[in-house]
Amino acid sequence: MLVKATVSTRNVLLGAALFAATLSMISPIQTAHAAAASTASALQTVATAKVNDFTGPQWLKGSWRQSAGLSIPATAANKAAFKKGAQVRTADGQVRTVKVVYFSGAHMSVMLSGATLNASKNGHPKSVSALGTSAAAGSAVTAPSNNVAADTSSHRSAINNYTNNDWLNGVWRRSAGFSIPASSANRSAFKVGSSVKLADGQVRKINAVYVSGKNMSLMLSGATLSGKLGYPNKLFSATGSSAPASPVAPSKPAAPAPEPVVSQPAAGSSMTTALNAFNGGDFVNGVYNTSKFVGISVKATAANKAAFHKGAKIRFFGGQVRTIKLIYHSGGNMTVMVDGGPIDGKAVGYPRTISVSSTGFSNTSPSAGSTAPAAGGAAPAHPINLVGINLAGAEFGADVALPGVYLKQYIYPGEADFKRYAERNLKLVRLPFRWERIQPRLNGELNSVELGRMLATLDHAKKYNMQVILDMHNYYRYHGKMIGSNEVPVSAFADAWRRIAQKVANHPAVYGYGLMNEPHTTNGKWPAAALAAAKSIRTLDADNWVVIAGDRWSSAFHWPSYNTQLVKDSWMRDPNNNLMFEAHLYFDKDYSGYYTNRYEKYDPMIGVVRARPFVEWLTRYRLRGFIGEHGAPDFSPSAVVAMDNLLQYLGQHCIPSTYWAAGPWWGDYALSLDVKSGKPRPQLPILQKHAANKSCGAVGPLR
Template sequence: MSINVFSGARKVLAASVAMAAVLGTVAVTGEAHAAVNTASAAAAFTSPINKFNSSDFVNGIWKTTAGLSVPATTASIAAFKPGTYIKFADGQVRKITKVFKVGVNLSVYVDGALLDGKKVGAPKTVSTVSSAADTSPAPVVPAPEVSKPGSEAPSGISYSASINNFSNSDWLNGVWRKSPGVSIAATDASKSAFKVGVAVKTADGKTRKITKVQQVGSNLSVFMDGAALDGNIAGAPNKLATQSGSVSTPAPAPNPAPTPTPAPETSVSSGLNNYTNEHWVNGLWRQSAGFTIAATAANQKSFVVGASVKLADGQVRKITKAQLNGSNMSVFLDGATLDSSRHGYPKTVSVISSSGAVEAPAPAPAPNPEITPPAGKPGDGSVRLVGVNLSAAGFGAHVALPGVYGKHYSYPEESYYKKYADKGMDLVRLPFVWERIQPKLNTSLDSAELARLMQSLDFAQKHGVKVILDLHNYYRYYDKLIGSKDVPIDSFAGVWKQIAQKVVNHPAVDGYGLMNEPYSTNGLWPQAAEAAAKAIRTVDGKRWIYIAGDRYSSAYHFPKYNTTLVNSPWMRDPKNNLVYEAHMYLDKDYSGNYADRNEKFAANLGVERVKPFVEWLKANKLRGYIGEHGVPDFSPSAMVAMDNLLSYLRQNCIPMTYWAAGPWWGEYVLSLDTLSGSYRPQLPILTKHAAAANSCTSIGPLQ
């Protein structure tokens, strides 16, 4: 938000009124929480399941692993712990294996097979088991139906299922065309019978071992070892049957190689990255068949979807998805999860064919192993999409520079970090002023101001909040333009290098916001931005660098006023972890003053105003962020427009930080914190979107 010309009245008026009214700090009291009676450890506890439906959830039940999402109440946190048994609506009991707090929700994972969201999901509940007697419930999965005596199932077969009659570019009579696999109905009996390692018999009389089973809607895709099946012989209306007797042929090694591939025209080998953490083991993705390698030009050219790769044990797989993550590539394959002891670092992987195409469902994108994106939430890998500006350290710059702490400006107290973290908004943009952190150009940072900044980061870390450090100077230093003889670009780059050196090891730092709302920059902003970003990269090679746009960073005007911002290849290189920042307000002059209290806002106005920026990002394959957006408390139509805007941003994995929150705001119509503590209609919309499920694994729309 600007405090200079054009849109300057937004902050000047609000901050001046707030300072006159307060001249100090405003104590903000968080919401009171009811006390939880934990006296009886054996007492059962029941919680509703969140009604999340997305690419990851069905009625609050995870699609890809055995887990669910419940509200993170104090009672839930106390009750749902690893090792505890919980009972679902269908009577089955599972043991909790891990629990993660994700904003205002808990992700609770359990042992056993995938849960059925249609049977045990919202609006049903889940309960802890209160006694030993409760640990003998209905089985997790019903027993398979056994073929009746006199049926047509051949001797030695314990269960059979009809093959689906699918024929298209991928299937022939329910048989997968590209590798040995069939599709059958996903009945409870089939899911219980057809499991990895089970021997099955196809209509051509051959016995195979199941290597992978995947539920796709109401069907099961069952993959086997050996060569591809002939859909004309083994397909519908034939059946797939489990084999009760012993398998006459030796069991193949896990993930056997498919039929030999002709020698390639070219071959590229790459060493695996040596990453081991919660997501990776020896450079291999823990949850599905995938690995990480350096994103060299040769690797990007060779490791492409459809290419065949040979692993260290000689088996060959097809690439189903390749994803850039900073300076690395995540490459996913068909087939079962890889064995780190056989395939992992320090072994290599080689491309042996660049032809062919695989259209099997791709696995979920993996986080960058080198730097799990700082905006990610713990537990589900998703991105912090909704946050706030805690603005106080940027106050008073129009009155006095550097100014007096406690009189002209302040820093937010710990209570503000806690308040918004508790509401699921665990991303904060923290404005501060260059003249205060470095009162004299090209000198060391001011120790007192740096201590205040570091204390703010400590508050954030205590409550699990990530902070974007925002230099709130509008491309000026003591009102002199960066790039002028008084304020060389090297000085701007130098102050950022010093800041990065001081905070590089602080875990709360999400990234560096180079400059708030540059305007009238004489065309020098691209050069200055690149210089500062490169200076930071000499110190910190990982965290995000947020690069605002010229013309006050207006999202609607972004493409027109920033045509040269990414002319340099360095500014487009995804390995540099750059994020482009825009601001967006709804009023007729785009300023955020909202001077006309009678102005009505179209429901999709926010979406339309931010679209030019989002389309620019997509065209240039870049990441984006809305650093400021705010609506006035007096306008119901603005609330609708804001709700739609946040939905659109979430669909594109673009984070936003609301303007504004924090102390000294008085009764400012955009603020989430007021002197009177009055109800803020903007807050429920923000908390709703903060709690909404998303499948984002990095800042978008670049995936």
């Protein structure tokens, strides 16, 4: 379990704005029309484009209401002719200069110098003409050559230092994207269709650009990105294409304004989001229900706008699936109308979450990022146990002189404990123990009595077909001395695990070896110690998991910042070595799991937010993961809801977890599944619900 470690984070509120908001930041550029007109006398019409029929809050007949601009189809000819710096003639004869061009799907917005335009004179069904000299006429309508050097090929930008629930070091948490300053140079270099080079050498295509005030969000192709690629790294313009690839044939937009759209989720993928806490009028807990329409309300984030679209499927808590029929946007929220009959907001509304998928849901296959089940969508032949428990007791008594007295300072769980949780289908067990008890002297023989207790405990697990991860619960210390010190050399740590593996490797209940619980303040020595111990086990046991915890108390949220060196050695990244990386996760403000503030209310998605950095790190390095500890106090319904959402997220990625904690001697501990009072535990039904998930045939998210 975590010890308090207060971490300060900036609460920066940032969201990707609509394209309308992007353009609203552009100030009208006043240009003398008389001078432009005299220049135009020497120019000829080289291209003509019909103005789009867009009318809405920001557009009137294809004319931008807030500053000078027109929307036209993004044909190859139009992209070639209507470029920054080009002269255009509007339908009423005015000559303006193109200042900025924005692309959105099959349309382009051409922003002009001067005051706003009169839509009745220049809007749909009028046309706008691009002007040029006769000599240039031929080239003006030709698409730019791919052989021309990109003028922004060497451009680079700082990444904004944003970290909050949506951003990590300026990297968008929910899909691939960065936040950078909206300077004129950045606006010119980073456009839809262009490519960018990331700090690790990846090249991604820009799918959408959102401008909000002095900042801009670039949404990229591909999977979500690690926060390690964000601030203080730079983002490079890989190609300076001023015109993206040829668009599909133009079609009438569903909405009046041509807003940019973040790419839809990959086929077969889904995402989970929180419902808004709306009550009153037609809403009950964020569920909209009238005699004519039914639907839900969610935040209008970039990720939600991309995922929720007409025809997509949404799945409510409890499993019912509906099809999206219509979407309304209102400020920072969106109302998603669905098919079917009335929805009970009290049963499935806030603080529950919903899932959305472009391709629908099945009852057996996990969502995107998980290890795929057997062909045809059937459940795997040998599903893994995704949800389990910590059966604590053998690590107790650390506050007295070790080794302490058995049955007085500490205890091993008995057969009844294993039987109880096997009957509840919680068959994955993390079993904490103390190094000092199993090996009283460094590099010495194991204590035969203590080893006997451990083996008897494993026999109980075997009887009830349970899997056990042996967890050395020592916080990177032996009798208070750090591993890697002169008193406790790394070789002694490796020796201990070699001796333990020698005695238990062939026991059928052994599922894995948890090298060390919550290493912390290791002075950077943990990676070498973990490598040495893992290799020592592999000399005796090639099959069972070696479970490697992370530094900084194994915090999932802080994992990428503290554990990159953990996989520096290629041996630690080799999938043939059967390694599983272990993180811990609690919801309270200081990440400790003490839950000292009984009145704290938890965001329903806080567990997902805190797990995501760890899951993304695993995905980046193609590794397998495990949440060795998580827990919610019985006095906090909002924490129990957050745990429910966390387990759903972990299940989607096929990442197993063990709840903290079960076992004897807990008294009335708020997180315990076994309390002296015997009162029902609100955490237990949630664990059992997710333990029933048998969709994963292997530990993920390695694919």
